[in-house]
Amino acid sequence: MNFKSQESTQKLRGGYYTPSPIADFLSRWALERRPQSILEPSCGDGRFLKALANQVNAGHGLAPAFVDAVELLPQEANRANDSGEALRCLNAEVVVVNDDFFNWIESVNGNRWDAIVGNPPYIRYQYFETTQRDKARQIFDRANVPFSKRTNAWVPFVIASVMHLAPDGRLAMVIPAEILHVQHAQGLRLLLEQEMASVTLIHFREIVFPDTLQGVVLLLAEKRATRSFQPLNRTAPGQPSLFSFLPQPRADLQIVDLDSLDDLQRLELSNLPRHAASPDWQGNWMLALLHDDELQLLARLQENERVNSFDTIADAQIGIVTGANDFFTVNDDVLHRYQLKAIAAPMLSKSDLIQGIRYTETDHETNRLAGKSVHFLQFSAVPMDDLPSRMADYIRFGELQKLHTRYKCRIRDPWYVVPYVWLAEIGLLKRCHHFPRLVLNELGAYSTDTAYRVRMKPAYKERAKDFVFSFLNSLTFLYAELLGRHYGGGVLELVPSEIKNLPIPLISASDEQFMQIDAMIREGVNLETLLDQTDKIILKDGIGLSDAEIEQLRTAHQRLMYRRLRVYSGTSADESS
Numbered sequence: 196m197n198f199k200s201q202e203s204t205q206k207l208r209g210g211y212y213t214p215s216p217i218a219d220f221l222s223r224w225a226l227e228r229r230p231q232s233i234l235e236p237s238c239g240d241g242r243f244l245k246a247l248a249n250q251v252n253a254g255h256g257l258a259p260a261f262v263d264a265v266e267l268l269p270q271e272a273n274r275a276n277d278s279g280e281a282l283r284c285l286n287a288e289v290v291v292v293n294d295d296f297f298n299w300i301e302s303v304n305g306n307r308w309d310a311i312v313g314n315p316p317y318i319r320y321q322y323f324e325t326t327q328r329d330k331a332r333q334i335f336d337r338a339n340v341p342f343s344k345r346t347n348a349w350v351p352f353v354i355a356s357v358m359h360l361a362p363d364g365r366l367a368m369v370i371p372a373e374i375l376h377v378q379h380a381q382g383l384r385l386l387l388e389q390e391m392a393s394v395t396l397i398h399f400r401e402i403v404f405p406d407t408l409q410g411v412v413l414l415l416a417e418k419r420a421t422r423s424f425q426p427l428n429r430t431a432p433g434q435p436s437l438f439s440f441l442p443q444p445r446a447d448l449q450i451v452d453l454d455s456l457d458d459l460q461r462l463e464l465s466n467l468p469r470h471a472a473s474p475d476w477q478g479n480w481m482l483a484l485l486h487d488d489e490l491q492l493l494a495r496l497q498e499n500e501r502v503n504s505f506d507t508i509a510d511a512q513i514g515i516v517t518g519a520n521d522f523f524t525v526n527d528d529v530l531h532r533y534q535l536k537a538i539a540a541p542m543l544s545k546s547d548l549i550q551g552i553r554y555t556e557t558d559h560e561t562n563r564l565a566g567k568s569v570h571f572l573q574f575s576a577v578p579m580d581d582l583p584s585r586m587a588d589y590i591r592f593g594e595l596q597k598l599h600t601r602y603k604c605r606i607r608d609p610w611y612v613v614p615y616v617w618l619a620e621i622g623l624l625k626r627c628h629h630f631p632r633l634v635l636n637e638l639g640a641y642s643t644d645t646a647y648r649v650r651m652k653p654a655y656k657e658r659a660k661d662f663v664f665s666f667l668n669s670l671t672f673l674y675a676e677l678l679g680r681h682y683g684g685g686v687l688e689l690v691p692s693e694i695k696n697l698p699i700p701l702i703s704a705s706d707e708q709f710m711q712i713d714a715m716i717r718e719g720v721n722l723e724t725l726l727d728q729t730d731k732i733i734l735k736d737g738i739g740l741s742d743a744e745i746e747q748l749r750t751a752h753q754r755l756m757y758r759r760l761r762v763y764s765g766t767s768a769d770e771s772s
Contacts, residue, residue: 212239213314213369214403216456217413218246221312221367224415224464226256228365230309236296236352237315238264239271241278244289247312248281258285263308265296297330300355307361314369315352320344334358340382347371350383353414357390364418366391372398372410375450375480376680378692384478391416391446395464396480400761401455410681410761415464416446445473448483452758481677484758489751492744496670496698501738506695508655508662511623513691514644515571517613518603520544522593524568524643533589535572541640542571546624551713552663553635554622571641574611616641619648620659626688629722629756631675633663647691655701664704667712668733669726669748671697676755685760702737 222243225233235243244264251258262282266272272293279289292299321344323331334351335342338358349370360366374380375396387394397413404411453459476482482490496502505511517523524544530536541559543549548562548569562569579587590611593599604610622634622642633649642648651659665671678693689697715725726749734740734748 213242214456215242215246216459217369217403218242219250220459221369221413221415222246223250223255225310225312225365225367226250226259228309228363229257230259230364232261232308232310232361233259233263234308234311234356234359235262235264235313236300236311236356237313238266238275238291239314241275241291243312243314244275244278244282248285251282251285258282258287259309260286260288262287262289264289264291265294265299266291267293267295269293295327295330296352296355297327297334300359301330301333303359307359308364309361310365310367311356311360312367315349317371318348320346320348323348335382338386340386343379343382345377345379347379350380354383354386357386357416357418360418362418362420366414366416366418368414369411370414372412373680374412374414376678378680378690381478384480387416388445388448388478390418392419393417393447393449395449395451397451397453397459397462398758399453399455400758402761403456410683448480450480450483479677481755484755485751489747492747493673499700499738502670502698502700504695505697505699507652508658508699508701509621509649509651511647511649511691511694512619514622514625514642514646514648515613515616516603516644518601518607519593519598520643520645521568522596522598523572523613525570525572526566526568527563527570528566529589530570532585533592534583534585535570535589538573538575538586539570540573541638542569543622543640543642543646544568544571545645546626549622549624549634551634551717552632552667552709553637553713554640555637559638559640569640573613573616574609576609576612579609579611617648619650621649621651621663623647623649623689623694625690626682626686628685628687628760630672631666631679631687631689632716633666635660635663647694658701658703660706660709661701661704662699664709664712664729665699665701665733665737667725667729668700669730669745669752670734671699672726673748673752673755674698676752676759681759687759700733700738702733704732708732 226247233247238244241264244262247262248258250256259282262279264275264279266275272291276289276291279291282289320328320331331346331348331351332342334355335346338354340354353366353368353370356366356368374384393416395413395415397415399411402410451462451464453462473482485493524542525535525539530539543554545567548554548558548567550558559569574586574590575582579590582590593611598604599610607614618636618639618641620636622636624631624634624646625644634646636642651662655662674697675687675689678696679687679689680693681687712725712729715728730745730749734745735742740748
């Protein structure tokens, strides 16, 4: 967990300045419709104001009559005001306001702008000031978008911008690439589908902000000629309904992948194919990355009786939350030094402890001898003075590190007793690089919250091995890419609400097949070779898919995986990792 006190000033204010090629491109696109009024809701030092002036001077449109810009930091607002001089020289009236955008936008509730441009800040909700939290929530409520405490500042910035964009107006922003997949942005995606005539997302495989691993997209959205937004309609006191829009066409949606900023100058937006956002997508824009024939195949497979959802077969629940993994999970050296063997049990605390699709006594011994932390400490719920002296010394050592003041620890009494400790027959790593996998817990090891604890439903209790094996196929992997979220460095993360919807073509695997695939993964075989084996057993022989259908799934999965890993054209995933 990250703590506010440990974060840099830059990260807390969420300010990462926009490269000139991006500011120029967005400004040029915003000026195409000759807007009379433009808003920059998070102007920083005013580089979008400079870009607008540069584009007008280069002949890419006329200067707007009015430009409003908002900036929280006084020194940056002063710099932005100076940057606005170039637009003032073109007879634009430029007003730079030093204020919090959430506060300012509330004071101009009736205003609409012909174009809104900018790069909203990336700040976690947990880092908001109290007043910012209240104001942000009001923006969600006014837009009739469900609120989540997992949100980030850029989401209410974009929501407010959508609501204050004039009919036929253009929204041109730099936002995190996570808009495609994070759950807390689903309401924003649905709002954009309803309010906009078209939405284009331009994604860069290269990192364009060198000080962060955060991938970004350029959001180019054109508003409908007539506003479709309906007033807030609550189904119950304090509970906003999802949406109450009148039936209407949804936005055309297109996603463009570019290798680098250099490609931006050669991009012809008018020549790109468009998807109409389908109501069946339920705000999942990752589906726009699939081709029509791939979407049709997935629709057919949803009706296949031999394909079950994950939650039909098993439940996935979070692993053990210790509040201090490095304290409660130790290696042999600490175990012996503090005489803790009597309270130790096998524990999986990190993904590098797992080599295949089974965790055995041999694996545990290999990890133990390598000096890895594989022992979980289960202290008795007795006063510290009643524990053996060396054991008590270890607890005091933890208190010297202030572990007992951490939230998850301080709400426990005593703090060193970890709750909700139980074993599961299967583990599922929370995050992965190339592909997710289930792990058969043959040893009976506990797991921290780096993995999920998977328990088979009663009807499938005897099929844990089949379940672990059947997970390894192109259909399930494709859905993992569609439903999961992506982080810097190409990490894929799945949470229980996404895991439960993964399709599993459950088949009966022989012991020989299971051990063969386990050995291949341990040997580090590449994913293509692995799927050559498993897709034939699971998808072709198991549920009767044709070679052509399997190839469709393989191609779609590889395309989405390469996209997440930021693999350039002609580069393999193995070379990128």
